[in-house]
Amino acid sequence: MKMKGTTPVNSTPNDPRPSVLIHDPTLRDGHHAVGHRLDAGQLRAYATAANAARVPVVEVGHGNGLGASSLQIGRALLDDATMLTTVREALTSSKMGVFMAPGWGTSEDLTAAVDLGADVVRIAAHCTEADVTERHLGTARALGAEAQGVLLMSHMASPERLAEQCALMAKYGAQAVGIMDSAGHYLPGDVIERVQAIASAVDVPVIFHGHNNLGLAVANSLAAVEAGASVIDATARGFGAGAGNTQLEALVAVLDRRGFDTGIGLREVLSAADAAADHLMKAPPSIDSIAVAGGLAGVFSGFKCPVLEAARAEGVDAIDLFLALGERQIVAGQEDLIGDVARQLKAGSR
């Protein structure tokens, strides 16, 4: 088992077990499940609970990150600055993370976020577009933040391509790099192949971010760790886009059984997850039919709410619409096409 790069903040010096750093985007990815409408009380309640559980990084923001609040993707209830200030105040030991995709956010947004206390900055690009991260990874490093690079919709590219793209981001200054299974499409074997390819191409920790459309998010995350990933994203109750993310409390338990150290106590993380259940969601995410279809078709999990809306408005079947979007390989940010494709389906002119 090859462990790479930096030691997670919470690793216990006398715990001989290999460590995994848990990165928790409950308050960012979870926004996709509630139309980006979390209020300050909700952010504070969960950030406080996650901090108490010693979750190393608590990520916050609009579902698509800094600068993404818009009619196209969904308007957040709170602006970026209010979200960051609220969460910052609640964190005493956990680091605060933010996410930004060039084209949605800008260097100005990044600078403002770091000023407000963001410690970890994730710069994202679609799977084959890593060179758009060059400027912003540089900005993040210059601001003194911990800079990471992630590839979205990674199932659309081959393991070799992903490895080459991750190596680019490492060259631009990313201190950890990796992949997001934005559509919840992977099986464990897919993850192992990709993480191994990336781990052998870079000298920085490898990140994996799963989604649960096919019921495999925890299994895929474990596979990622065993293949050499050391930063894993997970959210309380799996709160996140579509069928949800890798479930934090289950992952902590699984990693513990498997002999990995996350620095997170089980009782504390269970309390944090209960706090999330009480404060953030009406019901935890579930693998409904749409989620399975989306996962299979490889469509961005965050499209669930807009797809249901467009399907209802045009009177077409939501699963048909998901599959049609999959055929077009539509990526996050292209929400404007959902209505058009729904109307084309309705007109029977696919």
Next chain:
Amino acid sequence: MAAEERRRVAVLGAGLIGIDLAGKITRSSKLELALVAGRRRDSLGLRRAAEMGLPTTAGGVRAVVEAGAFDVVFDATNADSHAEHWAALRPTGTTLIDLTPTGLGTVTVPGLEGHRSAAHRHLNLVSCGGQASIPVLHAIAQRCTPTYIEVVSTGASASAGPATRLNLDQYIATTSAAIRTFTGAREVKVMVNISPARPAPPFRVAMTVLADNFRPAPVRTSIAAAAEAVRAYVPGFKVASLAVDPGRIQVAVEVTPSGRHLPHHAGSVDIINAAAVLLAEQSAAASR
């Protein structure tokens, strides 16, 4: 038209934009392409230009200045280099048409500022998303008072060169500012997607305008007229979808290059280069 009546022009930057621009210029009866300037002798762009039989140099802006008086120079490099290029070229008396998203020169969209801008010697073409959206948004703004405008462009991966990718922040800032200038809207949000999909999608720009108290029919008529006007110099420009609802106008346009010179997904390259050539021709006409 006799060769001596053509305006002598140079292209600075031999990337995706620069090479297509060079091709378009050679097909113009009013312009004569006397130099394509890059910065690396072995770059694909300079080799392509040489294959096209064009004079090339790897000496960058300095070589352009040394090559003597040009009527028009096009800057198709990188927004970070543009200020330096203007500083070097300004004393030569040339007109500089900037295709990078700096917004430093007079912000120009054909048909809107084209005539007045003939008087300016430093023109900026905003961005591909700006060239595709501003004619339509300007037309809408004649029929209502927009309170908020949002513009989301999606381009294919293969249509965005390295400089385009480095210039996304400037793209957003310059496009937003230009939309504000041409529509009077106070709040403008611009976003851009680069899509990895295969086959590559066409260049698409989706616009949403929020405004109170407008009549739908004239809005529709104005949008159709604006699209027709753009088609005069970009034949592959079309309104792909349109919804006019109370308080909200949503319109998406797509640009598919016509002819065999560009792949179908390179509409972003087609529209800004068509605008650049048209402006150079107009400035040629005006200065005669």
